[in-house]
Amino acid sequence: MDDRVILRVGAKILIPFILLFALYVQFHGDYGPGGGFQAGVIFAAGFILYALVYGLGTAKRALPPQAVYVCAALGVLIYAGVGFVTLGLGGEFLAYNVLAHDPEHGQEYGILFVELGVLITVFGSMVAFFYAFAGRRKIQT
């Protein structure tokens, strides 16, 4: 590990910015290009970079596979949950208008939450894919 100082220092500097950028993409998706999906992938990419540089074991200690797997399922539940909330408030499924007093705010909240669901599932899924492939050992012969 010691012979990759540049890589480690470089990653250390880059990763916070990648994660920050992901958050920007998530919350700026209403005004510019971006949204939950892109943010999720970038978030995952930042984390995968961490795993590549510092080793899979360290990465799994920081973010256990079980947590990643819960994320992947949780996002779907959040998305569908927004739908159930709108049903409960008397609207059609995913009709965000009923979420607030005026439709425009309702749409804003609805989009915020479903994009959050997308972010969580996509982040969880991409890292889960990475763990699954990287954690598989080569066949010993």
Added chain:
Amino acid sequence: MSHHLPVLLVVIPLVAAPLAALVNRPRVSWAIALGSAWWALYAAHALLRQVMADGPIHYALGDWAAPYGIEYVIDPTNAWVLLIVALMGAVVTPYALLSIERELSKDRIPLFYAAFILCLTGLLGIAITGDVFNVFVFLEISSLSAYALIALGPDRRALTAAYQYLIMGSVGATFIVIGIGLLYVMTGTLNMADLAEILPQLEANRTIPVAFTFLTVGITLKLALFPLHLWLPNAYTYAPSAVTAFIASTATKVAVYLLLRFFFTVFGAEFSFDVMQLDKVLMPLALVAILSMSLVAIYQDNVKRLLAYSSVAQIGYMVLGISFASVLGLTAGILHLFNHALMKGALFMAMGCVMYRVGSVRIESMNGLGRAMPWTMAAFVAGGLSLIGVPLTVGFISKWYLIQAALEQGLWPVAAVVLVGSLLAVVYIWKVVEVAYFRDVDPDAGITEAPLSLLIPTWALVVANFWFGIDASATVGVAQRAAELLLRVGS
């Protein structure tokens, strides 16, 4: 509540899947799967009743009116398909409990049920939607989970079967996407009803026929119509028993439904059959499928593979019904969707019982099983009779309508092929019966009857085979209504 029934039908299983994955207790996951499957059956049945009584149901998701938003549209045809899918889900899930515990390691069971419910969700979602791109999304949900489910089979060839299915399925899905894109570029809409309205107004052009071709080929790949059936025999043979029973009785049915929907609702019968001359392609393919695949089935040593080839032949019957483009023909095809699900479900589930006790479904391992597992083999024989088309079974009803439809158009050679297909079915079913009832059982093997939780679902389907074979008025009524609406006659 009942107003939201269409969306709840799909969304409750969709939410159940992540829950089943999260609880991580095999039996609890199974219970969640069972609950969502039975809910789907209840909802699908309620929808069918509502549609038959009050006409089509529309549900605007997100409250955005079509064509700006995505819309669920339910008419007799897809209510019928929804019921088939939900029914098979509801019957196979209780069956899966022990069958899967035998065939899969324990730590995978929660994920197995998650994938199983996702597959159910996807199939329901395809059948219920009125938006062509939404079809693609749900098609992928069902396909991805089906690939994973098939790969779980105990034999290593399950992996290659799943891979082959994944490649052919993805080609099919991509073709469908191309077709949708071409339709969209010419019309500017993705809503099926809207497309149906705009397409006839377009002047003759070369893009729409190409879109039609790509959609047909793409769906046909998913449908496993001869000669694009290559993925099916391996997939059905090597998948876990419960998965084979479920997928064999639902996935291809939903693909047939998509064909019906695109041919008759979106493009219209006139375009599909008069302009594109679809019957001249479909009918020969269906006839070749019936004859050649029944012949191939006779030469199989593995009973699941035998039944898989028989399924390809049976898909031929359904497509044959469509290719007549008449009310009788469509009625026969739509009826056979349901009837074939009942018979193949029963047959594959009987084989699952054999797998449970014997650990193999090769013909030579079934010596004397008629005595060792009387109920299982009786179910197999009953399903076989239905497959052949003996009177008092549902198979007879399907073939009766099919032959009538052929004779109505004076196509007596076609009717003859249907009969020959039945005779071939006698031969391959007899192969199994002979071994099971006329060979001596190996007394040391100590094989006993399958447990009740496997037998009861199997026999439920067997009873349905006779029930709807003796009194077909309900099923024929729905199928005929669906056919009339698709052809836009009498309404």
Added chain:
Amino acid sequence: MVELVDVAVLLLLCVTALAIIRQRNLFAAVMMAGIYSLLSAGLFVVMDAVDVAFTEAAVGAGISTVLMLGTLALVGHQEHKPKHRPILPLLVVVLTGGVLVYGTLDMPPFGDPDNPIHHHVAPHYLEESEHEIGIPNVVTSVLASYRGYDTMGETTVVFAAVVGVLLLLARGPGPRRVRVNGLWTTVVREEDPPELEGDDESGGADAPEPRESDDG
């Protein structure tokens, strides 16, 4: 100017695609597939699809490439020479392509604002989105609200893939194979219980070195 970039990128895409077919070293092929994705992302920017370009760059050139490399590290990277000439696939491809080209002949020309595609549903989104939804990015408003149900389906597709991948890969370190009399034989089925326990490597048994081949 736009046309020039468009044509140039398309030609580069063709070159890359053909190079991928010819390349037998799969590592190189995967890298070129990444380039292909990146180039198409560039093309999407030229065609005003910034959201798509963003995603394609992150997924096609990022995640897909990582997954492919992960696979190659496990399965080896040399492709065999095909044994026979692929006449049938070539026929299928030429036929499919021919049909598609035939289908384009009556399609409205590229970029024409009079295309039917721009006149039915799309203008509604562009005109109404601002006061119906209230956010400036129309792609986001269509994605998350007008066609929000599709997006829920999409999220479910990703989840389905996770379920599938975990079913196939997550449990067990995989079987061991040994060579017996010149034949490969699997000696430990991964269904065997002892192997199943060995998965949670949150300890530190193999901590620092995930794989040998992909940190370049």
Added chain:
Amino acid sequence: MIGLGLFNYWVVIFLMMVGFYTLIARGNLVKKIIGLNIFQTSVFILYITMGKIAGGTAPIFVQGEQDVVYSNPVPHVLILTAIVVGVATSALGLSLVVRINEAFGTVEEDEIQDMAL
């Protein structure tokens, strides 16, 4: 830009067919997935090409600007969905490849077929 006529579509069709060919003609299971990716990415280009309007701009409103022509957002939305579906399919396909390699010791189709008989 209208001057390009159908040229764009034809190049895209060529790209699609290159991917399709790799998918059906090659025996290496990883190469097939690469082919599938190219095939799908090219279909994405086809969709985005359809949505382009000459002189248009990305469909994001800018405060205070009038008379702007926006490109069609719908294909963008559809393709965003399709990209996700595509990566999900590749991930599943690749995990199957890994398992096939473990079970058969090869990822070449013809060798697997010899063994599976």
